[in-house]
Amino acid sequence: xxxxxxxxxxxxxxxxxxxxxxxxxxxxxxxxxxxxxxxxxxxxxxxxxxxxxxxxxxxxxxxxxxxxxxxxxxxxxxxxxxxxxxxxxxxxxxxxxxxxxxxxxxxxxxxxxxxxxxxxxxxxxxxxxxxxxxxxxxxxxxxxxxxxxxxxxxxxxxxxxxxxxxxxxxxxxxxxxxxxxxxxxxxxxxxxxxxxxxxxxxxxxxxxxxxxxxxxxxxxxxxxxxxxxxxxxxxxxxxxxxxxxxxxxxxxxxxxxxxxxxxxxxxxxxxxxxxxxxxxxxxxxxxxxxxxxxxxxxxxxxxxxxxxxxxxxxxxxxxxxxxxxxxxxxxxxxxxxxxxxxxxxxxxxxxxxxxxxxxxxxxxxxxxxxxxxxxxxxxxxxxxxxxxxxxxxxxxxxxxxxxxxxxxxxxxxxxxxxxxxxxxxxxxxxxxxxxxxxxxxxxxxxxxxxxxxxxxxxxxxxxxxxxxxxxxxxxxxxxxxxxxxxxxxxxxxxxxxxxxxxxxxxxxxxxxxxxxxxxxxxxxxxxxxxxxxxxxxxxxxxxxxxxxxxxxxxxxxx
Numbered sequence: 001x002x003x004x005x006x007x008x009x010x011x012x013x014x015x016x017x018x019x020x021x022x023x024x025x026x027x028x029x030x031x032x033x034x035x036x037x038x039x040x041x042x043x044x045x046x047x048x049x050x051x052x053x054x055x056x057x058x059x060x061x062x063x064x065x066x067x068x069x070x071x072x073x074x075x076x077x078x079x080x081x082x083x084x085x086x087x088x089x090x091x092x093x094x095x096x097x098x099x100x101x102x103x104x105x106x107x108x109x110x111x112x113x114x115x116x117x118x119x120x121x122x123x124x125x126x127x128x129x130x131x132x133x134x135x136x137x138x139x140x141x142x143x144x145x146x147x148x149x150x151x152x153x154x155x156x157x158x159x160x161x162x163x164x165x166x167x168x169x170x171x172x173x174x175x176x177x178x179x180x181x182x183x184x185x186x187x188x189x190x191x192x193x194x195x196x197x198x199x200x201x202x203x204x205x206x207x208x209x210x211x212x213x214x215x216x217x218x219x220x221x222x223x224x225x226x227x228x229x230x231x232x233x234x235x236x237x238x239x240x241x242x243x244x245x246x247x248x249x250x251x252x253x254x255x256x257x258x259x260x261x262x263x264x265x266x267x268x269x270x271x272x273x274x275x276x277x278x279x280x281x282x283x284x285x286x287x288x289x290x291x292x293x294x295x296x297x298x299x300x301x302x303x304x305x306x307x308x309x310x311x312x313x314x315x316x317x318x319x320x321x322x323x324x325x326x327x328x329x330x331x332x333x334x335x336x337x338x339x340x341x342x343x344x345x346x347x348x349x350x351x352x353x354x355x356x357x358x359x360x361x362x363x364x365x366x367x368x369x370x371x372x373x374x375x376x377x378x379x380x381x382x383x384x385x386x387x388x389x390x391x392x393x394x395x396x397x398x399x400x401x402x403x404x405x406x407x408x409x410x411x412x413x414x415x416x417x418x419x420x421x422x423x424x425x426x427x428x429x430x431x432x433x434x435x436x437x438x439x440x441x442x443x444x445x446x447x448x449x450x451x452x453x454x455x456x457x458x459x460x461x462x463x464x465x466x467x468x469x470x471x472x473x474x475x476x477x478x479x480x481x482x483x484x485x486x487x488x489x490x491x492x493x494x495x496x497x498x499x500x501x502x503x504x505x506x507x508x509x510x511x512x513x514x515x516x517x518x519x520x521x522x523x524x525x526x527x528x529x530x531x532x533x534x535x536x537x538x539x540x541x542x543x544x545x546x547x548x549x550x551x552x553x554x555x556x557x558x
Contacts, residue, residue, distance in 0.1 A: 007298055007326015010252055014259075014330065021260050026267020026279070032175045033148045033168065034272065042170050051166035058160045059506030062149055065165035066142060066498060070109050073135060074491075077105040080131045081123075090124035091200055091214055103483040108132055110494035111139040111371060113225070113232030113341055113469040114486060116478040120214055120235045125197055132232060133221045137181075140228030141172035143373030146498050147265065150377045151272045153505030154401045160510040162502070176261075177228060184223035184257055191253075192246035194218040218243055226257035229371040231341030231469040239331070239344040240320050251323050251331065251344055258334045258342070262286075262369035265376045273401055277524035282379055284529045289368035289536070290337055293361055297329040300354045318349020329354075336361035339371030341469025348456070348472040355472070356552030359459055362466045363544045364536055365420065371467065377501050379532075383523070384413045384504075386535040390521050390528075399520060402513035412504040419496045421543045423465040423489045424458070428547065431457050431481070440476040451558065455551035460486060465493035 038046070038053060046053050057065065081096035081104060096104065100116060107114040108131075117123070123132070145168035152162050189195050198215030218234045222244050225232060235241040245251055263283065270279020302325060319328045328345040335342050336358040347358055361368075367378040384400055388410050391398030398405040431437035432454065441453035456475040463470055464486040471477065477486065522528065 003325055004302055010327055011330055014255060017256050018259055018263055022264050022267055025264040029176060029268040030271035032171050042174055045170050053164050053167035055164055056161040057164055059162055059502040062162050062165050063502045073109040074105045077131045080127055084124055084127050087126050089126050093122055093124050099480045099483040103487040106487040106491045108135040109139055110467050110490040111143055111339060112467040112490045113230045114464055115232055116483055118236035119233055129217050136224040136228050136230045137173050137177050140372045141169050143371055144172040145169050146501055147373035147376040150380055150501055150505040151269050153508035155273045156509045158512050160506055162505050181224045181227055185219045188219040188222055191250045193222060194243040226254045229338045229340040239342045245344060248322055251327055255331050255334050258338055258340050261372050262375040281524045281529050285532045286369040288533055293357060294330055294333045297333050297354055297357050298326055300351050301325050301329045318346030332358060337368045339366045339374055339467045343470050346473055347470055348474055352552050352556030356548060359462055362462045362468050364540050366466050381413050381416050382536050383532055386532045396519055399514055403508045403511050404514055408507050412500045416497050416500040420465045420493055423493055424461045427461045427485050427489055428458050437481050440479055451551055451555040458547055458551050461489055464489040467494050
């Protein structure tokens with residue numbers, strides 16, 4: 001079987017699996033977030049944290065709860081790392097330095113999971129399981145809660161109420177993420193993924209000699225890392241490591257875990273607003289972009305042009321033999337079009353244009369299908385922008401799902417789409433004029449002209465501000481400058497957009513729905529899906545094209 005055919009068959013199997021899971025999972029999540037009942041386990045959690053889950057919150061209260069919970073998470077995870085040296089099961093690892101502890105705490109709470117350290121050489125079992133793995137669950141549940149709050153803004157009228165954050169957080173964790181994670185972890189363990197609490201021990205090498213390795217609760221963290229679109233690896237090699245991702249089947253299964261909830265949330269959206277066709281329109285938009293990017297990535301990687309790539313093994317340079325080019329390309333697109341950041345190959349070793357596709361996927365805002373929760377609310381904000389543009393073209397007040405898109409709503413949507421580019425381009429520009437920051441580009445001279453070195457820095461801040469977490473190799477990000485600035489980019493890139501999303505949801509929930517007329521734009525039709533795709537690509541292109549021209553485009557054309 002040719003590598004191209006193998007890649008196409010894997011993509012076909014993935015689409016089929018996602019299609020089978022779409023309706024039941026989407027309907028189940030709609031039932032979870034609309035149920036008036038609390039499970040016994042959930043009631044115990046509410047009592048422990050002192051929350052009244054039956055109180056309806058307006059957007060300022062909902063936002064305060066999100067920020068307070070996340071701030072406590074950053075503080076707890078920071079202290080856990082700083083105290084690691086004196087804890088049991090630390091495997092003899094020292095406490096993490098202040099700047100790196102801040103970076104890691106910000107990263108995992110912001111659902112980014114950017115890592116400027118090697119997991120197997122820095123983090124003991126307590127930090128990995130009680131700190132990082134816990135944040136993998138709750139940071140994903142937080143994103144889902146904010147998305148559901150925005151959906152309620154469209155569904156509710158003249159109340160301004162968005163639900164209860166604590167109820168949404170606990171339900172997303174207990175009823176959605178934990179059950180799927182348990183099943184997924186059992187699948188990974190059955191396929192050979194590591195799951196234990198062993199210490200450091202010597203293992204033999206194939207070519208002779210030995211090396212040190214340590215065990216850990218890898219499978220349980222691996223499954224939520226993908227399912228919650230987190231991305232942080234237990235080992236430095238991430239999902240390219242055989243202890244995390246041992247076979248071609250587990251590789252495809254992990255891609256499925258990355259995509260299943262973000263795609264299924266469009267069904268949840270349609271059910272909660274009372275019109276499943278609206279969910280299908282958003283799904284079609286996400287699907288067109290995802291399939292288009294995947295096809296383009298597979299084409300560029302199988303073409304593998306350039307003498308350096310040919311000399312190093314063509315398209316297989318930087319990729320795992322057990323996965324191949326096609327599966328690595330599918331994984332790469334899935335992880336950069338979502339806020340996952342997990343990698344099963346060396347992103348910096350992709351072709352120049354392949355690296356550009358990875359960058360562009362994150363620059364879209366990771367909305368096709370995007371992160372767990374963040375992809376849906378990002379796409380709905382872009383839908384509001386598209387409706388506004390359509391209204392300008394026909395001279396009509398824009399409406400979406402029966403809600404008028406007025407001055408307040410469009411200002412909030414505009415602020416949302418401006419935050420991330422400001423962070424990415426601002427921090428990248430600052431890094432390019434500071435000698436110490438430039439010194440972190442370790443392989444600029446080897447790759448020529450500095451375009452790849454620029455791409456490394458641009459990729460780092462794009463990944464951080466968009467809460468992705470993947471990286472181009474060759475950039476030493478474990479410095480005070482990058483640890484601090486990328487940490488800030490992750491926090492601001494995660495929580496500032498949430499401010500505007502929740503304010504937008506509150507504004508929509510206060511409105512009285514307007515009746516549909518002959519002039520109302522039919523947002524469930526293919527025409528609107530096409531308009532939405534065009535709006536996303538045009539806004540992203542106008543924003544980032546100069547930076548892309550200096551990086552991957554310049555490298556690819558040189």
